Amino acid sequence: MTRRTCLTIGVSTLTPLPNQTLRFAYLDGAVLAARSIGDWALRSGFGADNVRIVDDGPIDGQGNPVTRERVQQAVDELFPSGAEVVEQLILAFCGHGLTDANIGSISWLFSDSLRQKYRVLADSFYTELLLHGVQRITLITDACREAPKSLDLTRLDAVRGIVVQGTQVENPRFDRLAACQDGQLGYMVSEPMSGAPGKCVFSGVIADALWGIEPTAISNGLITTATLGMCVRSRTTERAKEYRLKLNPQCLVDPEPAVLYNTAQPLPGPAGLQPWPAAGNAATMGPSPAAGPVDSxxxxxxxxxxxxxxxxxxxxxxxxxxxxxxxxxxxxxxxxxxxxxxxxxxxxxxxxxxxxxxxxxxxxxxxxxxxxxxxxxxxRKSAATEVRRRMKQIGDPGKANLIVYGEGAKLLSRAPIERLDSTSLFETFRATSDPQGMPVLVELADGTFTPVVPYAGQYAVVMPSPLGDIFQAYGMPKAPDRYLAMLGAIDDFAAGRLQAEDIDQFAAGVCHKKHADPMLGVICAYLYRAVADYDSIRRLAYFYAAQGQPVPFDIALLGAMRVTLEPDGTPQLQIPAVKARALRPKAAKAPDYIRRATPAVQAWIGGRCPWLGLGWDYVNDPRPEWAALVDGLAEHAKTVRHSGSTVLPGKVARKLAKAWRLQASAREDLTRPAVARQAPAKETNRPSQRSEQ
Incomplete structure (x- = not known):
């Protein structure tokens, strides 16, 4: 037997910090949206035991804040010991939060988030839920990005929000309906003079659709995840325009649709589903024409x-x-x-x-x-164009495998590094590729550092952005087309254009002959994580191991895989076996390696911290299975910007260099003989790549 469950969370207000007034808007519509979705599940036959609504609506005139404890209790009640497997979980959040411009990472704020200095990382939240064996998650997230300028939400600790017992995260079917995917704002509209509560644009459209009020969500008498996604994408944009707003949601659904509602069994009238405010009076719309002349x-x-x-x-x-x-x-x-x-x-x-x-x-x-x-x-778009233009200036790298844009770069490494050349644009180096994935720390002219992992048979380019970010790209000698294709992915990443729906196209370019592009693999891992495709992340990890390459740190971090430590402290990744998968329609001609079954293997890990700034969200509050991977990193997470590749402040970089036993590499005068390179580590130290029996 299986069952359907629904967990909705509505947060209208945030508890302010002591001695401060509340500076976030009051989102009464968020509570009503969460209740509307939860009530729909109740009346659609989910059963009272399978629906939980957690909101901060007052009870008997008293406040009722949404906290991690309350949400944990709701999760425990939905998943009691011995309960039937959950066929589908509707997981909805309505309230304040943050949608990052980089690959759509979503954070939620609970009522006490400001006081307790945390934010809930949405994908870490549902990763926990997957330990209950949920077969499908339909995520609805309407997190408004509004925040006071004095408060940087990314400086709140990213946490899981809940804790579930279990060790193996399974790969579910996944639907992602998100109000914002590009760092833009979510909106609630209201008619203040009427005293009526507001209505959140995105979750309001979803509630209307679920209750059968939106005809375009119904096809052949059914509302499915597929028809809901198509309806919500178009109707949200149309509704926003009515209020002179701009809202372009992301609605990605699994190719195999699930039935949500059969109109042959009509529901009783929606309970408490608030009407849309009159467009001419709504509080967040653009104004009516003013008296007097206005310039064009x-x-x-x-x-x-x-x-x-x-x-x-x-x-x-x-x-x-x-x-x-x-x-x-x-x-x-x-x-x-x-x-x-x-x-x-x-x-x-x-x-x-x-x-x-x-x-x-x-x-x-x-x-x-x-x-x-x-x-x-x-x-971001303009800066991305400039980054791509600069990266295209790289010609034949010759013997160099580390190219740094600008002058004055200094390197910290375990092995000696050969400095090859210096121009007004680039400095070039020859760094030893460590089979165990030890990074090199590159100090830039402004005193910040970025970690780089040299890979055998490839060269890495370190490029600053006009906006202060750093980006890295890898190329292969004598394969200029591959390098140029990689620049397209970097351009999209830098500009914030990456969409999870394009993942298979990116993944198809990861492997080439006997090498896998490490940075492209990292970007793919974040896109896969956005749609809860853990098997594809693990499949990526396998192909690095199979090619004799260390698995990039972020892939190990995002794939929910076990990490162990060797006696000398070197981390080792335990990659589980994964089954073959069917491809999405757009990827019908994709190469076999992104769909095939792969065996369980062990592998070294490339780097000792996240390659992308976004990855530092995941070093806080790890599960025990992979805690060894991020040991000692959480204390530095708030110092790292979330955009671009990881950029470390000098003090943090020197502390990590000491922990990783990296030393300054002498910068030789070009008229002197270069320092000889250290021989690569012996292959006998590499983990076995044989399947675990």
Whole structure:
């Protein structure tokens, strides 16, 4: 026997820090959306024992905050010992949170998150649930990105949120319905003068669809995960436009649809499903036309870029990009892209409204935040184009296998490094490839460090971005086409364009002859993790081991695999066997290696910390099975930016270099003989790649 379960979480308000006032919007619509989805599950035959709604709606006039303890209790009640296997879990979160621009990592904030200094990493949350043997998860996440500029949400500790007993994470079917996938804002609309509660745009559309109010979600009398995804993607965008907002959700569903609702068995009327506010009065929409003349959108866009006084009056003195994890030089103007000129026009009109215009302050804030998000996205795209242009300047690397853009690079390593050449653009080195995956720390001209793992038969390029990020790419000598193809992936990653739906196209380029591209594999692992495809991450790990290459650290980190330590402290990855899988329709012509069954093997791990800044979210609160992999890293997680490759502050890098027993590598005068390279470690030290019996 199997059963269907539903867990919904609604957080309307966050408990402020001591001696501070609340600076987050009150999202009463989040509670109503969570309850609507939970009530739908109850009336759809899930059964009272299989539905739990956890929200902070008041009880008898008293507050009822959402905490990890309450959510843990709900999970324990849904999964009692000896219960039937869960065929499908509807997991919904509505409230405040963060959707990262890099590969769509999602964090949720519970009521006490600010006081307790944590955020719940959504995929770590459902990774725990998979230990209960859930066969399918349908994730609904409507996490508004709004936050005070003084609060950097990424500096809150990323945690699992719940704890489940178990050791082997299984690969489920997975549906991902997310309000934001690009670092943009989620929205709730309301009609303040009426006193009615607000309605969250994304989860409001989902609730309507589940209750059968959206006809486009019904096909042949059924609402399935497939029809729900198609409906929500289009209707959310249309609903947002009605309120002069921009919202482009991500709706990825497993190719095998699950039936959610059969209209042949009609449900009783939806309980408490709030109506949509009138578009002309909604608090977060753009304003009605103002009295008096207003310059054209083109003219206002020009003025905001050229007239400092006008710019400050329109956008405010604190218009910036801190909450988007970008570092912009002080002398560089933050520009609003042409595509956002209509939003700016709405703001100009609103600024000219009477000061008594209802909810004017809230509308202004929403428009300024959206313009800021647009500006951040545009700057990422421009910076990504520049990174790609610089990386294309690399010609034949010759004997070099480590190329650093800029001058003044210094290296920390275990083995001596041969310095080959220096130009005004690049410095080139020959570094020993360690079969056990020990990294080299590259110190850049600004005193920060980035870890690089030299791979045999490949060269690594370290490239700074104009926005302060670092990006790395790997190439193979005499294979320029492969390198250029890799730059396309780096370009998409740097610009925040990567989508999980394109994963099989990226994965198809990982392996080439006797090598697997390590950075492309890392990017693929994050995309697979976004859709809970753990078997594909483990399959990636196997192919590095099979090629005699260390498995990149992030792949080991994201694949929910056991890690052990050798007597000398070297980490070793235990890669489990995985079954063959059917490919998504778009990947019908993909190579065999991304679908085949693979055996269990052991492998060394490439690097001793995450390659990407985003990976530092996963070093906190690890499960015991892979805790050895991240030992000693959590204390440094808050110092690492989440965008681009890992960039370590000098103090942190030197502490890690000491722990990893790395030493400064002499920078020889080019007129002197170069330091001889150390012989590679003996192959007898490598873990067995034979299948475990």
């Amino acid at each position: 959108a083109e003219h206002n866009l020009e003025r905001v870029h050229s007239d400092a006084a006008f710019r400050q009056r329109m956008l405010g003195a604190d218009f910036g990009l801190k909450q988007h994890d970008l570092t912009v030089p002080a002398d560089q103007m933050i520009t609003i892209p042409d595509s956002s000129k209509e939003l700016l026009q709405d703001l100009v009109v609103l600024r000219q409204q009477s000061p008594r215009f209802p909810e004017k302050k809230q509308k202004v804030k929403a428009l300024v935040q959206q313009l800021e998000a647009d500006a951040a996205a545009d700057m």
